[in-house]
Amino acid sequence: MRPLIAVLNGPNLNMLGLRQPAVYGRATLDDVEQVCIQTAERLDVAIDFRQTNIEGELVSWIQECRGRARGIIINPAAYSHTSIAVLDALLAVDLPVVEVHISNIHRREAFRHHSYVSQAATGVICGLGVRGYALALQAMTDMIMDEDDR
Numbered sequence: 565m566r567p568l569i570a571v572l573n574g575p576n577l578n579m580l581g582l583r584q585p586a587v588y589g590r591a592t593l594d595d596v597e598q599v600c601i602q603t604a605e606r607l608d609v610a611i612d613f614r615q616t617n618i619e620g621e622l623v624s625w626i627q628e629c630r631g632r633a634r635g636i637i638i639n640p641a642a643y644s645h646t647s648i649a650v651l652d653a654l655l656a657v658d659l660p661v662v663e664v665h666i667s668n669i670h671r672r673e674a675f676r677h678h679s680y681v682s683q684a685a686t687g688v689i690c691g692l693g694v695r696g697y698a699l700a701l702q703a704m705t706d707m708i709m710d711e712d713d714r
């Protein structure tokens with residue numbers, strides 16, 4: 565069976581394409597999902613791609629990954645900078661985590677420079693646009709293969 569990787573997206577990412585295109589580009593969330601589907605096919609992994617505007621829903625989805633998914637790729641969006649609940653959920657599931665940001669949060673406002681989520685992340689990709697998701701899937705697949713080799 566192909567390993568399952570959850571790709572979770574936080575608030576306002578449903579607005580991609582319309583939202584601040586100078587910062588986030590013109591790709592929509594559907595485009596991001598297509599990039600992930602195509603990359604997953606190439607890597608021979610399964611993905612569960614989701615987006616929510618609700619913090620508690622994101623927490624529940626992370627909890628559901630325990631025992632079900634092999635890893636979590638997450639763009640927590642604004643919750644990166646505010647949510648101890650998202651951090652705690654990621655710490656609780658004990659899975660590899662890759663945090664993705666489309667924009668380079670370190671080149672932006674000071675309040676975006678700190679991410680609570682990074683404390684639970686195996687690695688962080690930011691500033692590379694939508695291709696960050698494909699790179700995260702590649703890295704996660706490598707980590708799963710390394711784990712299976714052990």
Ligand code: DQA
Pocket residue numbers: 575576577639640641642643644664665666667668669676
């Ligand atoms: C974001 C960066 C966050 O600071 C912001 O709140 C987002 C998107 C990104 O993908 O660049 O909503 O996570």
